Amino acid sequence: MTAIIADDNVAASRPVSVPRGYRFELVKLVSQWRVRLLVLGCWIAPAVFAAAVSQQSTLPVDTLFGRWMHATGWAGPLVMLGFAGTWALPLLTSVVAGDVFASEDRLGTWRHLLVAVRSPRRIFAAKALASLTVILLLVAGLACSSTVGGVVAVGNQPLVGLDGHLLTPGDAAVKVLLAWVCALAPTLALAAIGLLGSVALRRSPMGLLLPSLVALAMQVAQMLPLPVAVRLALPGYAFISWNGLFTSPAQLGPLLIGVAVSLVWAVLATALAYLLFLRRDFTNLAHDGSGRGAITTGLLPLVALAALTVAVVAAATPSMGSGIEQDKVQRSVATSFAHLYRTQTQQLHRPAVTEAQLRVTAACNKSDGQAAAQGPGNDWRCVVSWHLPGVTVVGTAVYQLDVASDGRFVADGDGPKEVNGYFLVRTPTGDAPNPLWQFDGNVELLDTTPKG
Incomplete structure (x- = not known):
């Protein structure tokens, strides 16, 4: 009888599986009113924006492909992609990934979650996958909504590329899709930085703002007279280099380098967040994560990675000038x-x-x-x-x-x-x-x- 009770206790104390924890974390995320508003906005607002702007007499000609929004519906999703890479996606990753761990610190629910799941590794995996799912849903909403709004409002017309050649509607659709897919790489990098900030800084507001601050710093860097190698080594460059898809032949070099750098940053930042989470002392709930460990474990490796990627890109593509000749x-x-x-x-x-x-x-x-x-x-x-x-x-x-x-x-x-x-x-x-x-x-x- 005692053996049976012991076996039942062992069975009851087994860690919760990752799929079950993922569903739980996903429900928690989607149940938040701000996340619901973001999902609703990403699936509706871009269509309204693309349709409304296409009917205006004044177009956003200072935005890439903005001057063609009267001529073809395929310009709308590209204008939205330019805006999303600059503002929307950094903010979305901050709200979702930058808060997925910090919310437990604010609510003081870590002990309850650890008792229920009984595995920090599975908690991290579930939270990371849940935040990734929501971010992908938001990105898909921006892309699909702006495309539908533009095509319905203006029509399925050819698109003028960045070298003046005309893309058929089919070619334009494929390249618009590829451009949004390539933009996922820097989005994942910002999401991973958000996870790192949420783990390292805990209740501190800086953890929530970290992806937006990093994205802003990269935008400022792109406006400075930096060498080409430095530009390509920044994970946000893939938000810009997708325009190479719309030339003939396509300018794929900068785009592929930007995507590769972004994915490397995403992997490293996620790994750092994972290691930092496993080393956390959950018995000291008063610690806000603002100590020296957060800097040495979270920030310094990213600085080292930036220096390393600059060195590798500079060696692989010896272009230390502006590239504009x-x-x-x-x-x-x-x-x-x-x-x-x-x-x-x-x-x-x-x-x-x-x-x-x-x-x-x-x-x-x-x-x-x-x-x-x-x-x-x-x-x-x-x-x-x-x-x-x-x-x-x-x-x-x-x-x-x-x-x-x-x-x-x-x-x-x-x-x-x-x-x-x-x-x-x-x-x-x-x-x-x-x-x-x-x-x-x-x-x-x-x-x-x-x-x-």
């Missing part, structure tokens, strides 16, 4: 102009021409030739030349360029007005500005052509 800018402007010139020709019902017939070239300088033609700035000036079949006179057009540090540029037509001035052309979807008036482009920061 004269020949790259000239090549990008000429390619975009050639593609968009053909689009303008078609819209104006003129005889069709090919890029080979146009033989477009661009001559660009910076600061009117008073400074080296390299680096970001709004003082770039390009003179584009092209040829037409049967015409001996070479056509020329002038553009003023604002080149950002991440390689994206905006070309503003500066004459002649018949070519790149502002006027409306009739398209199948309605009147639209002259495609050669203003256009976005992208300079690939990494060298892809061998130097002889």
Whole structure:
């Protein structure tokens, strides 16, 4: 009889399985009113935003693909992705992952949870998986909602890429999906940093804010004149480098490096949070996690990882300059102009021409030739030349360029007005500005052509 009772006690004290703990933690997360509001907002607000902005006379032209929101519904999810990578996703990871452990400290429920689950390892796994599930649900809502809102409001039309070439609706759909999938990598890195902050800092508000602060620091770093290797070594670069998918051929180098760096950061930050959680003394509930151990175990390894990734990327891609050079800018402007010139020709019902017939070239300088033609700035000036079949006179057009540090540029037509001035052309979807008036482009920061 005693043996039977002992066996029952052993059976009753077995640790709760991870799937069961995961379901419990997921229910706890979803039952929070702020998480429910976030889920609802992510699945509704982007559709309303994309549909509303697409119907406005003023478009967010300072946002990548914003100037095409009147022309195609596939611009909407890309504009939303740019906003999400800058603001929405860091905040979402802070609210979900940055609070998943700290909430137990605030409520003082660790002892109850440990008695029920009887395994810190399984508690960590359940909480990490639950927060990951909610974050993926929020990201899926942002992507699906903005896509549906844009396509329904504007239509399933072709999308103009960052080098001026036209993407069919099918190609645009695939690349929009790939862009959002690639953005998951830095999102996972921020979520892992949120887990680390929630474990290390406990009740401290800094744990909740850590992913947002890290994302803000990376955004500030991207605006500084840093070498290309340093930019690529930051886990948030994949929030920017997805634009390389929308050129032909695709500029995959920076994107793949950014995704790989983000995943490495996600793995390391999660491992640090796991080790710190297992070493925690749950008998001292008054400790708020703000001591020296949180810094040495949580912060210093991330600083070391940043230095290591910079060294590895610098060795693998020897580019310690800005990556924005004269020949790259000239090549990008000429390619975009050639593609968009053909689009303008078609819209104006003129005889069709090919890029080979146009033989477009661009001559660009910076600061009117008073400074080296390299680096970001709004003082770039390009003179584009092209040829037409049967015409001996070479056509020329002038553009003023604002080149950002991440390689994206905006070309503003500066004459002649018949070519790149502002006027409306009739398209199948309605009147639209002259495609050669203003256009976005992208300079690939990494060298892809061998130097002889």
